Each structure stands twice: as C-alpha cells, then as structure tokens.
Amino acid sequence: MTQTHSAGALQPAKRNRWNATDLGLIAVFAALVAASALVAAIPVGGLGVPITLQTLAVMLTGLALGPGRAFAAVGLHTLLGLAGLPIFSGGRSGLGILAGPSAGYIIAFPLAAAAVGWLAAVVIRRTVKFRAVLLFAAAMATSIVLIHGLGIAGMMVNAKLDFSKAFLADLPFYPGDTIKNVLAVAVAIALHKAFPDLLVGRVRKLPQQPAPLQAATPDATEPKATTQQ
Numbered sequence: 126m127t128q129t130h131s132a133g134a135l136q137p138a139k140r141n142r143w144n145a146t147d148l149g150l151i152a153v154f155a156a157l158v159a160a161s162a163l164v165a166a167i168p169v170g171g172l173g174v175p176i177t178l179q180t181l182a183v184m185l186t187g188l189a190l191g192p193g194r195a196f197a198a199v200g201l202h203t204l205l206g207l208a209g210l211p212i213f214s215g216g217r218s219g220l221g222i223l224a225g226p227s228a229g230y231i232i233a234f235p236l237a238a239a240a241v242g243w244l245a246a247v248v249i250r251r252t253v254k255f256r257a258v259l260l261f262a263a264a265m266a267t268s269i270v271l272i273h274g275l276g277i278a279g280m281m282v283n284a285k286l287d288f289s290k291a292f293l294a295d296l297p298f299y300p301g302d303t304i305k306n307v308l309a310v311a312v313a314i315a316l317h318k319a320f321p322d323l324l325v326g327r328v329r330k331l332p333q334q335p336a337p338l339q340a341a342t343p344d345a346t347e348p349k350a351t352t353q354q
Contacts, residue, residue, distance in 0.1 A: 147194055150323075154190060154198035155205075158182040158234075159212040174227045174280075176298060177214045180272060181305035183234045184264045187241035188313035191324050196239035203235055229279020233272045241267040245313070246328040257310055264306040273298065 143151075161182035187195040202212060211218045213231065222228060244263035252259060273295055280291040317325050 143194070150190060151194055151198045151201065154182075154186045154195070155201040158186060158199055158202040159205075159210075162212060162214045163216065174230070174276075174294070176301050178305070179214060179234070180268065180298075180302055181309050183238050183272075184241055184268070184306055184309040185312055187238040187267070188245045188260060188264065188309055189316050189323060190242060191246050191327065192239045192242035195242040196235050199238040200235040203231060206231075224283055226280050226284045227276070228283055229275040229277065230272060232279070233275035236275075237267050237271040240271055246324070249317070249325055250328045257314055260310045260313065261306055264309060265303070268302050268306060272302070 158179060161178040164178050183199055186198050189195075190198065206213045206218050207220055207222070209218050213222060214227070222231065241264055244267065245260055248256060248259045248263060276298075277288070277291045277295050280286050280294055281288060284291070286294065316323055
C-alpha cells in the first residue's frame with residue numbers, strides 16, 4: 126500500500142518576522158530606558174558615575190520582551206544617545222561618553238538586555254513554579270557578569286584604575302541594583318499575566334503538528350498501466 130501526505134506538513138512552523146506591534150514595543154521600551162536615564166541621578170564616588178533607574182529599565186526590557194526585541198530597544202536607545210540625543214544620565218550624549226568612566230555600563234546595557242531576555246525565555250519555557258525566583262536570579266547574574274563586569278572594565282580603561290579600586294568604585298551600586306531587579310521582576314511578571322502574548326505566548330508556543338496522513342489507497346484499486354504493441 127502507498128501512503129501520501131501534504132508537502133511540507135512535517136516541517137516545523139517558521140518564526141514570524143517582527144510586525145508593527147513588535148516595532149512599537151521596541152520604540153516604547155527604548156523611550157522607557159531614555160526616560161529612566163533622565164531621572165535625577167545620584168553621583169557615586171570620585172568618578173561621578175551616577176545611580177539612576179536605567180538598570181531597572183534595562184532589566185525590565187529584557188524580562189518583558191525577550192532577547193531580540195530587548196536588544197533592539199536598548200540598542201536603539203544607545204545608538205541615539207551616541208548620535209547626539211541627550212538621553213544618557215544627566216542629559217549627556219555623543220561619542221565622547223565612551224571615553225568616560227561610565228562607558229562600560231553604557232556598552233553593557235544592550236548586551237545585558239539581550240542576555241536577561243534569553244534567560245527569561247528559558248525560565249518561562251521550562252518552569253512554572255518558582256518562576257519569580259528564577260527570573261530574579263537571571264537578572265542578578267546578568268547584572269553582576271555584564272553590567273558590573275563591563276562597568277569595572279570601563280573604569281579600569283578610561284579612569285586608569287587597577288581592579289581593586291575599580292571594584293570598590295562599583296560596589297556601591299549593588300544594593301540599589303538588587304532592589305531594582307526585584308522591582309523589574311515584579312513588573313515583568315505582572316505584564317506577562319496581563320499580556321500573555323508579550324513573551325509567554327511566544328516562547329511557550331507549541332511547534333506545528335504534522336498534518337494527518339491521508340487514507341491509504343490499496344494497490345489493488347489503483348489503475349494499472351496497459352501497453353500496446
């Protein structure tokens with residue numbers, strides 16, 4: 126007996142391209158990061174690297190949008206700031222900021238948004254229990270490795286500090302970042318519940334099931350070819 130099925134039925138569903146909603150979310154969250162950077166900053170230490178709500182917005186963007194759109198949103202903010210728009214902390218802008226002590230943090234923000242977004246997608250796809258705790262752990266790990274790690278590297282390069290002094294200069298940011306990560310996770314979970322398609326529906330979508338096979342056709346009923354001489 127022969128069996129046939131529709132062409133391409135066994136192929137998995139392809140991921141859709143970003144639509145207008147995705148582009149709108151990227152623009153909205155880029156504006157959110159910019160607004161958070163313009164909130165009154167608190168300079169810390171002799172280098173004057175400020176404490177702002179920017180890390181809260183960066184973590185929230187990743188937790189809410191996932192890796193690709195989060196990287197695009199925070200990267201858009203960074204590019205606009207480097208292009209001259211006064212949207213960095215304290216209204217600063219331009220390429221000259223890359224020569225300052227906060228350069229490492231600014232470079233880290235798009236990478237951190239993508240990393241925590243990827244980790245958030247993994248957590249949402251694989252877990253239900255303790256999701257808030259795991260998302261907080263993802264945010265803290267991303268903050269420590271990328272934001273604080275590159276922040277320290279930036280101070281070592283631009284401020285000519287050795288590692289121990291750069292680490293001590295970065296240390297006062299940890300308590301605030303811990304609180305901001307808690308808030309980012311709380312807001313992100315609320316967004317996921319209110320708008321499941323924002324991220325949860327995207328990462329937990331089941332792959333396309335293969336189409337059912339058509340009924341088998343007995344060979345005996347198939348017309349036989351005849352030849353003529």
